[in-house]
Amino acid sequence: MIVPLNRVIFGEYVRKWCKLPYPNHPNGCSMYGTRNSCPPYAPMFYELIELPYYLVIREFDLETQEIYMKRRHPNWSKKMCRNARYWQKSLMNQIMREARLFVWQHPEYMILERPEANGVNLFSTCRIHGIKLERNPQKIVRKMVMVGKRK
16 A cells, blocks of 8 residues: 655654564664664755655554464464564565555655654654554554655
8 A cells, every 4th residue: 555645744753663672672772873864874854755645555464464373373473473574574575565656656756664763753743644553562563664755
């Protein structure tokens, strides 16, 4: 699904989320500061792209994934059955395929694979466009990339 954006919520504060602790990562994402596409090196989105902006969004049924994996691996925990290791790469490949097709049809555009690394607050931006995101999704996971006209 490709959603046009008429407003983007952003700020330097978003890039600091990468340093917030999460399970087994007390210092946040281990990629922080290790590559140009991650903070603090990643430029703000408005330095790379301009209007019009779009989100390329794919949904993944995490609940069904859990059921499927539990059938295949009856001894696995709920957490293991939902582990992103088993589905996230495939989902991102689908999103990127759709985004690349869009850019192929509109060569003046480019893709931001990690909009939050570029300062975009996806939760707030999606909320004002009627797209529901959950912080810790239990049923449906929504992943996305951002596309905009190359500066």
